[in-house]
Amino acid sequence: MAAGLERSGRLPQAYLTPGSSSFTELLAATAPEMLPGRRALPPGVADLAPHGTTIVAATFDGGVVMAGDRRATMGNIIASRDMQKVYPADAYSCVGIAGTAGIAIEMVRLYSVELEHYEKIEGAVLSLAGKANRLSSMIRGNLGAAMQGLAVVPLFAGFDLDAPVGSSAGRIFSYDVTGGCYEEKQFHSVGSGSLFAKSAMKKRYRDGSTAEDTVRLLAEALYDAADDDSATGGPDMTRGIYPVVMVVDADGVRRLPDEEVAAVVATVVEGRMVNPGG
């Protein structure tokens, strides 16, 4: 069934049955083994699985910016230097992941198909709160694995197309391992370096700032996280590896090109040459 067809080459009856516009529910009905969080786990796999670390996000006038460092760790080993942890979820939202890398990436992939599937079947886009709640139920499905050490903690941010005029359309949602979904004001961070990143943003965040200022704010916060948390990667100037930065505004979601991020990071590092504490 993985290819989605019956042996005769016909569309399976489950596909022709009217009903749900959720891709996750379709998977659960036709190929449950493909759902993350539905597998029996042997104990003790948590130490072997690479973990992704710090994600930061902050709102600005007209949208929201999210950034993530590039490091994945496996105990004391750096498993990857250039992992991508922030992904576009659909045209107006993005999701960043901290926790067990393999499961988290699978979940993000499923989540973006889920949003696109709904959009195509229904001919309408889910509300931002609706999208946030869908992610919630996906994390809830992973609770069993989370209890064995394979937790996934995402951060979700998007541009609210239904926001009343005058209010900020950029919104951030955080989650706990049980699937609890909490809307955050101004800024938030998840992952092992989040404590340091959040402290940095608390001191630097200003209402009414621009997208450029906010990118700078996040670059500073990630620098502080990498400064004090061994599992968070700092900017790798020698290899040219910089944080992944997504900007979501009225025009949709876009990833900032590496050159732009490199320029921002360069000014941050330059500042730290004079004042290491920022």
Place this chain on the structure above:
Amino acid sequence: MAMQFYASPEQVMRDRSEYARKGISRGRSVVVFSYEGGVLFVAENPSNALHKVSEIYDRIAFAAVGKYNEFENLRVAGVRLADMRGYSYDRRDVTARGLANAYAQTLGAIFTEQSKPYEVEICVAQVGASAEEDELYRLTYDGSVGDEPGYVAMGGQSEAIATVLRKGHRTELGLADAIALAVSALASVGGENGQPRTLTAPQLEVAVLERTRPGRAFRRIVGARLDELVTSAGTTPAEDATEAPPATEPTPPAAGGES
């Protein structure tokens, strides 16, 4: 002893075909063809909510005529199949050919096994890097599938519409010219005494698969943009179109055909 009625398989199939064909020919038509910027879909459809043209996947879209509940059922199944494929393998592994095959098998099975065939005709189109690489598959109620050369017309009086398309269709058409051709083709049938009708934007559903757009290429053309394109189509008929413009329109600058 009870009387056994015998009907030959030929008779049964003929009856079903006739039934399906009648149902399809009652509906309004859809045209699909390649143009310079991608694949154009134009349907005569007064509804804004019940679509005849829809997105299936990144480079693939679907157009249908006939009974709404039946083709909607097929459309949803197609989206499910495409998303399942793309999720199991990779986005590039979802192809119009695979989808057309699945539809053909399904329609064929319904035609032979169920007492009532689906009264639908569908077109699965995939936009390629150039017009030569566009793929257009036309599927009929009995599961037969055809790989069409550049254009497809489906629905009531599709033969007459296809004739207009055959004359005017070139893959180098720009969007405005392509819409003009589609509108003139759709308007060429159904008028009184064989006269062409005048179609306005609210009667049409227009969408394109854009060749150069990365990722999801499907885009609907609606609102003011559609008004503008359809209105200009009414005043400048496509090249080689034999229909004279409606009497109220100004005379075209080029020598047009007179009726």
